Amino acid sequence: MRHSIRVLPGIAAAGTITALVLAGCASGGGGGTGSGGGAGDSGGLTPVTLQLQWVAQAQFAGYYAALDQGYYEEEGLDVTINESGTDTVPIDEIAAGAADYAISWVPKVLGSIEQGTNVTNVAQIFERSATTQISFKDAGIEGPEDLAGHTVGSWGFGNEWELFAGMQQAGVGLDDITLVQQQFDMNAFLAGDIDAAQAMTYNEYAQVLETVNPATGELYQPEDLNVIDWNEVGTAMLQDAIWADAERLADDEEYAETTVAFIKASIKGWIYARDNPEEAAEIVTAAGSTLGTSHQLWMTNEVNKLIWPSASGGIGMIDEEAWNRTVEIAKGTENETGATIITADPPETAYTNEYVEQALADLEDEGADIVGQSFTPIEVVLNEGGN
Amino acid sequence: MPSLDGLVSAAGLVGSRLRTRTPSAFRWRRATLGALGLLLLAVVWELYKALGPEDGVVVGGLTVLPRTTDLAMPHVWDVLARLGQPVNSTQDTLVWQAVLGAAVFSLGVAGVGWLVGVVVGLALALLMQRFRTAESAVLPWVILSQTVPLIAIAPLVRRWGSQIEIGAFQWENWMSVAVIASYLAFFPVAVGALRGLGSPDAIHTDLFRSYAVGWWTTLWRLRLPASVPYLLPALRLAAANAVIGAVVAEVSIGLRGGIGRMIIEYAQSGSGDPAKTWAPILGAVLLGLLAAGVVALLGLLLGRFRRGEVSA
Numbered sequence: 001m002r003h004s005i006r007v008l009p010g011i012a013a014a015g016t017i018t019a020l021v022l023a024g025c026a027s028g029g030g031g032g033t034g035s036g037g038g039a040g041d042s043g044g045l046t047p048v049t050l051q052l053q054w055v056a057q058a059q060f061a062g063y064y065a066a067l068d069q070g071y072y073e074e075e076g077l078d079v080t081i082n083e084s085g086t087d088t089v090p091i092d093e094i095a096a097g098a099a100d101y102a103i104s105w106v107p108k109v110l111g112s113i114e115q116g117t118n119v120t121n122v123a124q125i126f127e128r129s130a131t132t133q134i135s136f137k138d139a140g141i142e143g144p145e146d147l148a149g150h151t152v153g154s155w156g157f158g159n160e161w162e163l164f165a166g167m168q169q170a171g172v173g174l175d176d177i178t179l180v181q182q183q184f185d186m187n188a189f190l191a192g193d194i195d196a197a198q199a200m201t202y203n204e205y206a207q208v209l210e211t212v213n214p215a216t217g218e219l220y221q222p223e224d225l226n227v228i229d230w231n232e233v234g235t236a237m238l239q240d241a242i243w244a245d246a247e248r249l250a251d252d253e254e255y256a257e258t259t260v261a262f263i264k265a266s267i268k269g270w271i272y273a274r275d276n277p278e279e280a281a282e283i284v285t286a287a288g289s290t291l292g293t294s295h296q297l298w299m300t301n302e303v304n305k306l307i308w309p310s311a312s313g314g315i316g317m318i319d320e321e322a323w324n325r326t327v328e329i330a331k332g333t334e335n336e337t338g339a340t341i342i343t344a345d346p347p348e349t350a351y352t353n354e355y356v357e358q359a360l361a362d363l364e365d366e367g368a369d370i371v372g373q374s375f376t377p378i379e380v381v382l383n384e385g386g387n
Numbered sequence: 388m389p390s391l392d393g394l395v396s397a398a399g400l401v402g403s404r405l406r407t408r409t410p411s412a413f414r415w416r417r418a419t420l421g422a423l424g425l426l427l428l429a430v431v432w433e434l435y436k437a438l439g440p441e442d443g444v445v446v447g448g449l450t451v452l453p454r455t456t457d458l459a460m461p462h463v464w465d466v467l468a469r470l471g472q473p474v475n476s477t478q479d480t481l482v483w484q485a486v487l488g489a490a491v492f493s494l495g496v497a498g499v500g501w502l503v504g505v506v507v508g509l510a511l512a513l514l515m516q517r518f519r520t521a522e523s524a525v526l527p528w529v530i531l532s533q534t535v536p537l538i539a540i541a542p543l544v545r546r547w548g549s550q551i552e553i554g555a556f557q558w559e560n561w562m563s564v565a566v567i568a569s570y571l572a573f574f575p576v577a578v579g580a581l582r583g584l585g586s587p588d589a590i591h592t593d594l595f596r597s598y599a600v601g602w603w604t605t606l607w608r609l610r611l612p613a614s615v616p617y618l619l620p621a622l623r624l625a626a627a628n629a630v631i632g633a634v635v636a637e638v639s640i641g642l643r644g645g646i647g648r649m650i651i652e653y654a655q656s657g658s659g660d661p662a663k664t665w666a667p668i669l670g671a672v673l674l675g676l677l678a679a680g681v682v683a684l685l686g687l688l689l690g691r692f693r694r695g696e697v698s699a
Contacts, residue, residue: 054641055643055648055651083641083643084641085541085542085637085638085639085641085642086538086638086639086641087538087541087542087639087640088542088545088639088640088641089542092542093546096546096550097550098545098546098549183654184651184654184655184657185654185658185664186657186658187459187657187658190458190658191454191456191459203655207655207656207657207658207659208658210656210658210660211458211658211659212659214456288643290474290485290649290652290653291475291652291655291656292475292476292656292660293475293476294476295656383476384659384660385656385659385660385663386475386656386659386660387475387476387660
C-alpha cells in the first residue's frame with residue numbers, strides 16, 4: 001500500500017498547476033472591455049455599467065467620447081462600457097442585474113417587454129432609422145413595390161421589420177420575394193446573389209462604396225446604387241435608445257438620479273461627436289475598434305445625421321408620433337411565420353421623457369446646443385477597404 | 388509478497404522495450420510531406436481559381452464549388468501580402484502581428500479551458516469507475532450536457548460569472564470563455580478515460596485482487612497505464628474542442644483580444660478588403676496546429692504506455 005501515497009502528491013500538483021495557471025492568467029488576461037477603470041476603487045463615484053448592442057464602433061461614439069472626455073466623471077459616474085457578442089441580448093443584461101443601462105433598438109425591446117422584461121426607454125438617441133435596402137441601378141428597384149420577384153436580403157433577428165412593413169404597405173407579400181439570410185459582409189450582394197440587400201447607412205452601405213467595381217477598376221459610387229430609405233417610405237422604426245430598469249426607476253431614488261446624470265453626460269458625448277467628428281472617430285478607434293480609418297469617420301458622420309438636427313425638441317426626447325408608429329408596425333407586421341413582434345400595446349412604463357427632460361434642462365442651463373439646428377455633416381472620402 | 392514491479396511486468400503493462408526509435412530521416416520525410424501538403428493546398432486553390440468557372444460550379448441551382456472571383460477567393464499571395472501590411476491606416480501593427488497576438492490570446496484561454504476540462508473529465512471518470520452507481524447516475528448527464536447548444540449557455544455563463552466577486556478576485560469575461568471551452572473539452576476525456584480505466588483484462592484485475600492490492604494501487608499501477616492509449620486520442624479531441632469552444636464563445640459573448648472576435652471584426656471589411664478576412668482564419672488554423680502539437684508532446688512523454696491507440 002505504500003504506493004498509494006504517491007497518487008496524492010500527483011493530484012495536489014495537478015491542482016496547484018491549475019490554480020497557478022488561473023491566477024497567472026487572471027493578471028495577464030487583457031479581456032476587460034471597459035476602459036472606465038476598475039470598479040473597486042472609484043473614489044466616491046457611482047459605478048455604472050453600460051451594455052452596448054455590438055462591439056466598439058462609431059455607432060456608439062457618444063458614449064466613448066463621454067468616457068474619454070471625462071463627462072461621466074464630472075457627473076459623478078464611473079462608467080464601464082460592455083461590448084456585445086453575437087448572442088448577447090442587451091436588455092437581458094439589465095434584467096439579470098449585470099448592467100445598469102443598455103443600448104438597444106426599440107422594436108427588439110418591445111418584444112422583450114411583452115415577454116415580461118421590465119425596462120424603460122429613457123432617452124431616444126437616434127431619431128431616424130439607418131436601415132435601408134440597397135440595390136444596383138440596373139435592377140430597377142426604386143421603392144418597396146419594386147421588390148416583387150427579386151432576391152431580397154435581410155439579417156433577420158429583428159432587423160427585418162421595417163422591410164416587411166414597407167413591403168406590406170406597398171402590397172408586396174413575402175411570397176412575392178425570395179428572402180435570403182444575409183451575412184456580415186456584402187459579398188453576396190456584390191456577387192449578384194442578392195438583388196436588394198439590407199444595409200445600414202453607417203456601415204454596409206459604406207462597405208459597398210469601399211469596394212472596387214471590377215467593371216471600372218474604381219470604387220463603387222453612390223450613383224451606381226438605388227437606396228430605399230425607410231424614413232422616406234414611412235415605415236421607419238426607432239433604433240438606438242438608452243434603456244433602464246423600470247423597477248429600479250420606480251423604487252430606487254438614487255438610481256433615478258443616476259439615470260439623469262448618465263443621460264446628461266451621454267448627450268454631452270454626442271454633442272462632442274457632432275462638433276468634433278474626427279476626434280470622436282479616433283476615440284472609438286483608441287477604444288479598440290479595428291475598423292478602417294475612413295470607415296470609422298464615415299460611421300461617425302452618418303450616425304450624427306441620425307441625431308442632428310433634432311426634430312423632437314432636443315436629442316434624446318422620445319417623439320410620441322415616432323413611438324406610436326413603431327408600436328403600430330410592431331403590432332401589425334407579420335414575418336414569414338405569420339408572427340408579429342407584439343400582440344398588444346406596451347405598458348406605460350415602456351418609455352418616459354421624465355429623465356431626459358431633466359438632463360436637457362440642465363444642459364440648456366449650461367449653454368449646450370441640444371438641437372443642433374446648424375448641424376451640417378462633413379464630407380467623408382471612403383478609401384478602398386475602409387482604410 | 389512479490390514485488391509489485393514484477394507483478395506489473397507479468398501483467399505485460401510496461402511499454403514494449405522493443406519499440407524501435409524513429410530514424411531521423413523518417414522524421415524529416417514526414418516534415419517535408421507536411422510542408423508539401425500545405426503547398427499542394429495552395430496550388431489546388433490557385434488552380435481552381437485559374438481554371439474554375441467564374442460563377443462557381445452550380446448543380447441543380449445549388450452552388451457546390453465557390454466562385455473564383457477575387458472577392459470570394461483572393462490569391463494566396465494577396466493573402467500573404469496582406470499579412471505584412473498594417474491593420475488599418477492609423478495603426479502601425481501589421482496584420483500578422485495582430486493575428487499572432489490574437490492566436491496566442493485564444494490559445495491561452497483555450498489552454499486554461501482544456502486543463503480545467505481534463506481535470507474535471509478525469510475526476511468524473513475516476514468517480515464513475517470507482518462507484519458503479521455513480522456511472523449510472525452521472526454518465527447520462529455527461530452525454531446530455533453535450534446536447535445543450537453553445538449559444539444558449541454562453542450568455543448565461545457570462546452573466547453568472549459577472550456576478551461572482553470573492554474578495555479581491557473578480558470574474559473576468561475571458562474566464563467565461565475558458566469555462567465554455569472546458570465544457571466542450573471535458574466530455575471526450577470523461578468518456579475516453581472511463582473506457583480506458585475499465586480496459587484492463589479481467590485476468591489482470593483478478594491477479595491484483597488475488598494479491599489483495601488496494602483500489603488506489605490498482606489504479607496507479609494497472610488502470611491508469613492501461614488507459615493511456617484511450618486517453619491520448621481523448622486529450623487530442625479535447626484540445627480541438629477547447630479551441631473551437633474558445634473561438635465560438637469569444638464570438639458569442641464578444642470577448643475582445645482573441646481570434647473569434649477578430650474573425651467577425653475583419654469580416655466587416657470582407658467586401659472591400661477580402662484578403663484581410665482570411666488572416667484570422669489562418670490564425671485559427673495555426674491555433675489548431677499548436678494545440679495538436681502540445682498534445683503530441685504530451686504523447687511523447689507518455690510514450691512508454693502507448694501500445695497502439697484505440698480511438699475513444
